[in-house]
Amino acid sequence: MKRLAIIGAGNVGKVLGTALKAKGYRLGAAFCRTEMSRRVAEQVLRCPVPETAAQAAQAGDIVFITTPDRVIREVCEKIAATGGFRPGQYVLHTSGAHSSAVLTAARAEGAYVLSFHPLQTFPGLEVGLQSLPGTFFTVEGDAAALDLAAELVDALGGKMLSIPTALKPLYHAAACAACNYLVTLMDAALEMYAVMGIPAENAMEALSPLVQGTLRNIAVLGPQQALTGPIARGDLSTISCHQEILAQHCPALLPLYTRLGLDTVDLARRKGTLGENEAHAIKQLLGG
Numbered sequence: 001m002k003r004l005a006i007i008g009a010g011n012v013g014k015v016l017g018t019a020l021k022a023k024g025y026r027l028g029a030a031f032c033r034t035e036m037s038r039r040v041a042e043q044v045l046r047c048p049v050p051e052t053a054a055q056a057a058q059a060g061d062i063v064f065i066t067t068p069d070r071v072i073r074e075v076c077e078k079i080a081a082t083g084g085f086r087p088g089q090y091v092l093h094t095s096g097a098h099s100s101a102v103l104t105a106a107r108a109e110g111a112y113v114l115s116f117h118p119l120q121t122f123p124g125l126e127v128g129l130q131s132l133p134g135t136f137f138t139v140e141g142d143a144a145a146l147d148l149a150a151e152l153v154d155a156l157g158g159k160m161l162s163i164p165t166a167l168k169p170l171y172h173a174a175a176c177a178a179c180n181y182l183v184t185l186m187d188a189a190l191e192m193y194a195v196m197g198i199p200a201e202n203a204m205e206a207l208s209p210l211v212q213g214t215l216r217n218i219a220v221l222g223p224q225q226a227l228t229g230p231i232a233r234g235d236l237s238t239i240s241c242h243q244e245i246l247a248q249h250c251p252a253l254l255p256l257y258t259r260l261g262l263d264t265v266d267l268a269r270r271k272g273t274l275g276e277n278e279a280h281a282i283k284q285l286l287g288g
């Protein structure tokens with residue numbers, strides 16, 4: 001079985017290392033920057049954590065560089081310059097924003113390179129491991145490494161998605177909109193409920209079935225058919241009411257409400273529940 005090296009054993013590094021170890025992969029070594037993270041990595045991954053990234057990379061047939069995006073290229077170049085890579089090795093990173101081009105220094109040493117992005121969120125080890133089954137892994141890079149990618153995806157219980165290298169940042173912008181901006185939206189909703197004195201955990205409990213139901217509807221029907229609410233119905237007076245109360249109690253949230261409202265008008269037009277004149281009137285009300 002191939003040996004893994006994890007360079008940057010943070011959230012993703014620990015989840016991938018733990019999950020692949022459970023599937024029989026051997027952990028050759030891991031590397032972290034700070035002493036505290038090194039100790040945690042040693043405890044969680046139970047593998048050697050050498051002094052340098054190059055030493056850790058040498059111990060792997062498959063090297064995962066799971067550092068923050070901003071240092072992947074630099075870390076890869078440093079490992080290459082200090083003899084950590086060899087021909088035939090596989091070097092992968094898990095960034096959604098960067099392509100495999102940031103691993104050019106490893107390719108120059110004869111390694112095969114891939115970007116291998118889990119389209120999932122990993123805030124911690126346990127929840128991360130629970131989320132893995134069914135996760136899509138977006139892969140691009142050297143054709144000679146695609147079989148390995150398929151093998152890893154299979155071991156992780158995931159599914160593979162291939163994208164064109166040049167459009168990778170667009171792919172990642174979409175993932176951020178779907179994941180991070182949903183979190184921001186929920187935070188805004190909780191802020192509105194807080195004005196009524198409803199604590200965040202109660203508000204979350206109340207909103208959760210609505211949000212889960214909406215996600216299910218989007219998955220089954222698509223966004224257009226899943227859209228309901230005052231904009232889809234053309235209820236101008238309700239929207240006007242929302243604007244007034246927001247201006248009074250949460251003025252900072254008004255721009256978010258109106259901006260998303262304008263896009264929701266377009267979606268409702270595509271759905272066909274909103275006439276041209278109604279759409280125009282709502283857009284005017286929203287300041288569009």
Ligand SMILES: NC(=O)c1ccc[n+]([C@@H]2O[C@H](COP(=O)([O-])OP(=O)(O)OC[C@H]3O[C@@H](n4cnc5c(N)ncnc54)[C@H](OP(=O)(O)O)[C@@H]3O)[C@@H](O)[C@H]2O)c1
Binds near residue numbers: 032035069075117
């Ligand atoms: N978390 C997610 O939900 C998620 C999802 C999909 C993809 N990703 C991608 O996965 C990668 C890792 O993200 P993460 O959330 O796991 O990050 P993280 O939890 O912050 O972990 C980053 C790790 O890299 C180490 N590191 C930082 N700077 C380093 C350097 N210069 N040299 C060597 N190691 C260094 C850190 O060590 P110290 O702790 O010692 O600083 C830490 O172990 C990123 O490319 C990210 O875009 C993340």
